[in-house]
Amino acid sequence: MKKTKLISLLAVSALSVTFLTACGGSSDKKTDDKTTDSAKTAEAFTGATQGTDSFDTLSKGFASNGAWLNAVTKDVEASDKVLTVEGLFAGDGQVNRELALYKSGADHKPEATYTLTVKKLVVKSPDFAIAQGTVKGDVYVNASGLKFKGTGKIDGNLIFASEDLKTAYEALDAADKGTVTGEVKVEASDVTTVKPGAISVAAKGGAISYDKVSDVKTGATKGTEKFDDLADTLGKNGAWLGAATADIDAADKTLTIDGTFLGSKGKIARKVGLYAQNDKHQVTKTFTLTVKKVIVNSPFTVISNGGIKGDVYVTKSAIGFAAQNGKDVDGKQVTAKIDGNLYFATQEQLDTYNKLDATAKYDVTGQTAVKAAE
Numbered sequence: 001m002k003k004t005k006l007i008s009l010l011a012v013s014a015l016s017v018t019f020l021t022a023c024g025g026s027s028d029k030k031t032d033d034k035t036t037d038s039a040k041t042a043e044a045f046t047g048a049t050q051g052t053d054s055f056d057t058l059s060k061g062f063a064s065n066g067a068w069l070n071a072v073t074k075d076v077e078a079s080d081k082v083l084t085v086e087g088l089f090a091g092d093g094q095v096n097r098e099l100a101l102y103k104s105g106a107d108h109k110p111e112a113t114y115t116l117t118v119k120k121l122v123v124k125s126p127d128f129a130i131a132q133g134t135v136k137g138d139v140y141v142n143a144s145g146l147k148f149k150g151t152g153k154i155d156g157n158l159i160f161a162s163e164d165l166k167t168a169y170e171a172l173d174a175a176d177k178g179t180v181t182g183e184v185k186v187e188a189s190d191v192t193t194v195k196p197g198a199i200s201v202a203a204k205g206g207a208i209s210y211d212k213v214s215d216v217k218t219g220a221t222k223g224t225e226k227f228d229d230l231a232d233t234l235g236k237n238g239a240w241l242g243a244a245t246a247d248i249d250a251a252d253k254t255l256t257i258d259g260t261f262l263g264s265k266g267k268i269a270r271k272v273g274l275y276a277q278n279d280k281h282q283v284t285k286t287f288t289l290t291v292k293k294v295i296v297n298s299p300f301t302v303i304s305n306g307g308i309k310g311d312v313y314v315t316k317s318a319i320g321f322a323a324q325n326g327k328d329v330d331g332k333q334v335t336a337k338i339d340g341n342l343y344f345a346t347q348e349q350l351d352t353y354n355k356l357d358a359t360a361k362y363d364v365t366g367q368t369a370v371k372a373a374e
Contacts, residue, residue: 126266161187257298
């Protein structure tokens with residue numbers, strides 16, 4: 001497949017809106033070392049966004065070359081069959097996979113919910129959601145991020161491949177845990193792993209493919225004192241994490257953060273670390289990067305704890321831009337600083353930023369406004 005542009009993430013988000021109106025539905029020892037690299041030619045599966053009453057069609061939609069979002073349009077009886085959800089996908093701009101078991105009304109609230117009856121459902125895709133309706137049968141979870149939406153329910157047992165997966169599920173907010181009529185337990189099995197690296201996202205279907213599997217590049221994890229090394233690491237051929245180990249003065253230069261990357265937690269992410277920390281992850285020192293300007297093209301970029309001296313421009317492709325603010329050795333909140341202006345390409349991006357919690361915002365000395373990158 002041709003390498004998609006970053007804007008493809010926004011196209012995936014638009015796909016979900018189309019679906020809701022068009023289809024009437026809106027460190028375990030046995031961890032597998034394999035990654036969920038999707039087929040390079042993956043596109044949206046016919047019927048994925050329109051919904052189906054056929055188990056075979058639904059099954060194809062959840063194959064590794066299917067689509068991120070699949071739905072049913074009525075109750076589906078397949079009590080002798082196994083539905084396997086596999087592959088790595090993005091939807092609504094982030095790693096995502098969804099089974100929609102409902103009909104959506106004009107206000108996007110469920111008008112009706114449906115039941116999918118299966119022998120079992122096996123989840124090998126990260127961040128899988130069961131939305132609104134019921135899966136009748138046992139659900140086996142081999143990937144991180146299982147969640148429920150609305151009245152999502154399992155009429156059967158919920159079985160995790162590792163204790164870590166079960167613990168993560170149990171830590172969810174009540175609204176995301178759904179209803180399980182049977183046992184919630186662990187039966188050790190292979191766990192799907194997601195490795196950091198540069199990715200492309202299919203414009204149709206949201207299938208993720210790796211351009212490069214790596215989180216290690218010169219200066220990526222150990223940090224650097226050189227602007228050129230940091231800029232290289234944060235370029236489209238770099239790594240998801242770039243860090244400084246000292247103040248860096250590059251007042252005559254522009255830092256461009258480019259590319260789409262998966263981070264260490266299996267989410268689309270990009271991080272600029274401007275701090276030092278101890279073994280308790282407490283911030284012990286912060287650094288300042290002085291530049292002419294920063295242009296952010298990468299989705300879900302965060303600048304952590306330290307400071308940028310210069311203007312920051314967030315382009316249309318850089319959805320999810322925020323600060324990542326930790327705490328120091330005394331437990332006090334550290335706030336990343338922009339000594340300059342913070343500009344967003346669209347009003348929607350600015351509005352989204354303004355709604356963030358204070359711990360996800362920057363201390364900005366200049367304007368926070370809408371303005372295209374110069």
